[in-house]
Amino acid sequence: METKLLDGKRISAEIKAELAGRSELWKRRGIQPGLAVLLVGDHPASHVYVSSKVKTCAELGYVSRKILLPADAGIDELLGEIERLNGDDAVHGILVQLPLPAGMDTEKVLQAIDPRKDVDGFHPFNVGRLCSGSPGLVPCTPAGILQMLKRSGIAIQGRRAVVLGRSNIVGKPTAMLLLQEHATVTLCHSRTRDLPAVCREADILVAAIGRTAMVTADFIRPGAVVVDVGINSLRDREEVVRLFGEESPRREEFSRKGYTLVGDVHPAEVLGRAGWFTPVPGGVGPMTIAMLMWNTAEAAARIHGLPWE
């Protein structure tokens, strides 16, 4: 069976081009979407993510603010920054990069963000709106998955969707969005009995469990749409050979960089069995940042009373 590519790189570029066009139009009316990103501490991966968000803002003609706090900053300092940004008219989106340093109350921090500026969609107000099917800001990765499916012409209504992984960031909101699109949804996780059999029921399988190549051929119904949300850094040479073979370009990449990225889906076993798949990298990853830009524009539109479809 031919396994078609769900091309996150292409689709995210398409979305960003649309947003850049809209931002250009708004500029003539004196409106420029603004995103503030707060980062506490020196989590190395977080710095990379934050820089890439700031760079994308510049590409789309948005204003961005990067606010760095030291690892030993207290929660009151962070809450003070959020309060200030809540009242800043040039800022339409506020994102606190997670994870926060150990011991900092993440719930309390997320709840301090004005729900109208909550571009991560993590505030209980927006979580509630999503669960009740009302318009609101939707978490970026789940929103990106839906855009990928829709823009690739994949039908959702009436189909069986299985979401593997129950995180607040991906699993739960993705299940809600698929349900809203009239899929029949199963949300399963590491303690589900006979996971492969449950996943094999899926016409659309979303793997977001954070375990390298866990989804093997026996999880996949032939012809299924397989969306891989996992981003796992593989640092073991033998494992790279086991997953990609001796001759793969990944071997070369691994020798050069000392790691390669692998999803939650076994990269060789999905090919020839699924109908569609998202590669890692280049699948869901680029969609997340495009949807953050989308949410920032959507928040700006609501705040300024501009139309948003």
Ligand code: GUN
């Ligand atoms: N860290 C990893 N993923 C995310 C995300 O989607 N939002 C935030 N704020 N932090 C993250």
